[in-house]
Amino acid sequence: MLDGKRILVTGAAQGMGREIAIEAARQGAEYVSVADRNLDGAKEAADEIEKLGIGAQAIDVDLANSDEIRAMIEQAVAGGGGLDTLINNAGVMEGAFTADTSFEDLPEDVWDKVFDINVKSIWLATKFAAPHLRASGRGPSVINAASVAGMVGYVSTAYPASKAAVIQLTRTTAVALSPEIRCNAFCPGSIATPMSDAFLASAPDYDAQLQRMTGAHLIPRFGTSGEIAKVVAFLASDAASFLTGVILPIDGGTTAWRGLRN
Ligand SMILES: NC(=O)c1ccc[n+]([C@@H]2O[C@H](COP(=O)([O-])OP(=O)(O)OC[C@H]3O[C@@H](n4cnc5c(N)ncnc54)[C@H](O)[C@@H]3O)[C@@H](O)[C@H]2O)c1
Numbered sequence: 468m469l470d471g472k473r474i475l476v477t478g479a480a481q482g483m484g485r486e487i488a489i490e491a492a493r494q495g496a497e498y499v500s501v502a503d504r505n506l507d508g509a510k511e512a513a514d515e516i517e518k519l520g521i522g523a524q525a526i527d528v529d530l531a532n533s534d535e536i537r538a539m540i541e542q543a544v545a546g547g548g549g550l551d552t553l554i555n556n557a558g559v560m561e562g563a564f565t566a567d568t569s570f571e572d573l574p575e576d577v578w579d580k581v582f583d584i585n586v587k588s589i590w591l592a593t594k595f596a597a598p599h600l601r602a603s604g605r606g607p608s609v610i611n612a613a614s615v616a617g618m619v620g621y622v623s624t625a626y627p628a629s630k631a632a633v634i635q636l637t638r639t640t641a642v643a644l645s646p647e648i649r650c651n652a653f654c655p656g657s658i659a660t661p662m663s664d665a666f667l668a669s670a671p672d673y674d675a676q677l678q679r680m681t682g683a684h685l686i687p688r689f690g691t692s693g694e695i696a697k698v699v700a701f702l703a704s705d706a707a708s709f710l711t712g713v714i715l716p717i718d719g720g721t722t723a724w725r726g727l728r729n
Pocket residue numbers: 477478479480481482483484502503504505508528529530531556557558559584612613614615616654655656657658659660661662663
């Protein structure tokens with residue numbers, strides 16, 4: 468349960484972030500800030516949270532911009548009267564910026580954009596949040612969205628390298644902010660969200676891509692945002708109070724074998 472926690476979730480207008488924000492409210496969070504560059508989507512999520520009787524606000528942010536990240540943290544602290552949990556969920560694949568996603572064709576500026584949003588923004592948000600988290604007194608922690616794509620080789624160029632960086636940044640953060648602030652990462656397998664819909668739709672062979680995405684799971688289906696949100700809520704809760712520096716796959720068993728279901 469997340470009673471009393473004031474929580475900020477990035478990339479929460481849709482997909483996993485939205486479900487994480489709503490699950491936090493269901494589990495009794497005191498206040499939830501929903502940050503995204505899609506302000507309309509963020510407002511919808513905040514409205515849904517308020518309907519559960521929990522205070523919420525939508526924050527308009529472009530996580531590629533350092534000043535906006537600083538302002539996001541300040542707005543979250545002002546809205547909640549403090550900050551206890553920072554969930555760095557937002558992430559992008561190179562396909563959001565270009566059709567040339569292959570190793571040899573990927574434009575250099577797209578590599579930089581993916582790293583700015585997936586990695587640098589997490590360092591900046593955590594750095595700006597750290598003094599507030601240290602002052603929280605309510606079991607503060609940081610939770611980062613990595614990916615199984617950061618743990619094993621993957622058919623994409625900048626994205627897996629960026630997620631591997633998130634994994635190491637998580638450990639670095641756990642070390643730097645200990646003992647007061649915990650920091651953990653979760654590594655989803657293929658989860659049904661607008662991101663995985665787009666990845667599937669961009670493949671030349673839809674059925675082959677679908678099999679690669681779901682057949683590599685021991686539980687051969689897409690995971691759901693709800694299945695992610697419940698584990699993330701546990702990481703944020705005081706039930707996980709001795710857990711820091713952990714990289715937790717939520718992947719239907721993908722990283723436990725190297726097979727493919729027919
Ligand atoms: N869906 C999957 O199968 C999967 C698998 C492994 C890891 N992940 C990771 O989990 C996280 C959530 O994924 P998802 O599938 O819900 O993604 P999604 O694309 O459905 O949602 C991501 C959200 O982040 C926001 N966002 C993107 N760039 C932003 C920016 N510059 N500033 C502010 N907001 C921005 C988008 O507007 C969107 O609302 C991501 O970090 C993703 O890399 C997803």
